[in-house]
Amino acid sequence: MNNKKYKTLKQGIQSIMITVLCFISCSEQEYLHPDPTTYIPQEQTFDTPERVLALVNGLYRGMKDQQFYGGRYYIYCEVRGEEYINRTANLFTAFDSWNHTLNAGSNEVQNLWAAAYRTINLCNVFLQGLVDNADKVDPEAATAYAAEAKFVRAVSYFALVTLYARPYIENNGNAPGLPLRLLAETSSANNSLARSTVAEVYAQILKDLDEAETGLPLSYGTPLLNTTRAHRNTAIAFKTRVYLTMGNYSMVIQEAQKIVSANAPYRAETGVAHALQDDATIPFLSNNYTTTESIFSMPMTDLDSTTGQSSIGYNLNTSPGNSEYNLNPLGIIADTEWRENDQRRLFITGGATKYLKKYSKPSPFLDYIPVIRYAEVLLNYAEAAAHVEDLDKARDLLTYVRNRADASYQFPTSAINNVDALIQTILHERRIEFLGEGLRSNDLLRTLQTIPAKGTAPAVSPTEEAYIFPLPNSELLTNKDL
Template structure:
């Protein structure tokens, strides 16, 4: 009576005591990943506001105005928070793997132990990949010779274990690939429900993420080898094994409830339950969507960069491309009669508490990564690469179907693929990653000047926190 058992927590010696508790531990790994300070919000948001497609409206440091201005310090909330929650996720995975290695087979059997550890390794790999995109130079700058981030593969349970040297970018990527290879070998081919096929890792999830990682490394042969395992030779493109991942005919279904189409290879689910959504000032719709007064559901933190961002691309046809339906135009007239027009992204449209699923990787990304890798690898206007690009554009804009005659040179095809990625993944956090891996200048967007991706530790990247 004087020493009651806690009702809201479980001692670490007991968390692996039953199959139910082990499964809860697995699900908690996804919970750590989808925290609003990490992949459920800030990581994705920063990937777009660091780049050139959005204009900061409120100059609020809490909502990353310093990131947009490209002048955050190493003690800034955005810098410290992302670092903290990424390593919290990694440590959660490490603790789980340690526990399963010692107790898993006794509690849930060897088959589930292997599968569960594979899920943990995939989440750990994704977390390390995320860290590299903000706290290290691109692999393509010097084949990964620069400093990366500290690699931790065992769980921390007590104080005094934090100091650790940074590994090289190459070594961190090597660990990411190892984790994804292990994950692919141990994950199930599919689950029994569309929800689990979208929100829990399966074999195709690991393969798809490898295409992203290899593309960031400039290893185009490896991108092609991985992508070919989940992309058919010709259209209509579809994964031949495991979950039948494929493009949806209507892009708007991908970002609407129940968010579980076969295009969504991996997404992070959100609900209205307290603690099961990104939380205050971390949500995608909160940042991208205007206020209700202007027809949105958010806080109007960032409008679209109409003068020079992708929204200004005349080839992205407003009248025929369904992705343009996510663009909301607002007009306001001041007391002096000045009319201000702004454009906003409404791809994420669930109102507070903002329960849109957060996309991690979609099938369209795999197709475009494969198209780019083929083009760079062959230095040609390859018919299959063109067909892959055309599939993504044509499903949203039926008036456009590309052929090899559409591109005079391989460089023209690569430019079209990169621009298609810019359009397709607007607001999904991939823009910074693409600019960094291609060693491109981060374009000027308003007050912040343009910056090269390789000139200093802060140009295009975050400093490691103090």
């Protein structure tokens, strides 16, 4: 780890050690000479429940970095696909990702990598702190907090491995993956670390998610916390995404069945009662970001919103944003089977030139950013069921998602009457349902599809170097084992 990265890491660690404490005392000495309230020495960070909770919140804050789940990660994953046309050729708003002209020195490549590994190391430092302070932290709370750290670490590694490494299904995960950093690092001494294989990275992701599932609470006391902190069903839901990306369809089904009832109306019967909203626009356009459909989201507030060029709203919308990208008129919005009375058409705005308005708030862009919704669990389950030739279940789940938004719609028989057609229809439905939610790049790569051309940007086949992000120069220059 180079000095610049170490300084950034140190600042990140210190930032989650800072909290405001209130001291009430009638002692004149304490009143005149109070303990510092805005800085806590590292050796005291686990001394009180409030301080430990502040550290946990800092892990989520790391995820919410503007270079990561707070903004740019979604932008890169969206514009790499075929649904957007770049309007400005602005290098600061992901033009190189859209145009597939990234190199090891590109800001996108380096900044995302740094933000993700910074978050991972925050988790590692926190987990080590729990071990070192086992006598100070309530055991039940420590178990739950460790589970949250493992969830955040797993989600962070998943983002990295699906952009910077070859798809799992290409050769069963035998390609080079990522440096798998699992130790708390506070210096640059251990920066050199060889890449683990893709399969080894996925194994660690699943290990963390399995342990998170076991240690996380079933639910919290409020819808806000149930949406913005990981609970048991959060870990299960994310495992359906991981297993689907690996092509392990039987495990997708096994995990999904934990939180999807056997019959419609589909819902989670244990833990948080996840279910689709009757109106498809509610999770985005109603100012209610904490319904049971939103399994896990990045909450944005005035204190930590992602403004300007790092905001997904700034990039993809027109009225509150900068019109960096309009929707591709030849993309999914041109699908005539996506009917005009479908509620999801309300996410599209504009005249001749169309824009996405899922993130419609003006600056400072306080829309919550969804990490995973219940609709994805249902479509993950549907796709896996189709692969194992349970066509009735796959059709039921697919239709349930479509009819939530367009109650009278019936899929053409030719679109759902055999395995191959049904899988393609489910993938097509994902383009509609998750437009603007950062899933398109992974859906293309995990199925080894060519990234389609759009506008002046060329198509990219799975055999081309541009299919994945290159490793960043910052890592290549400082990690001697790569």
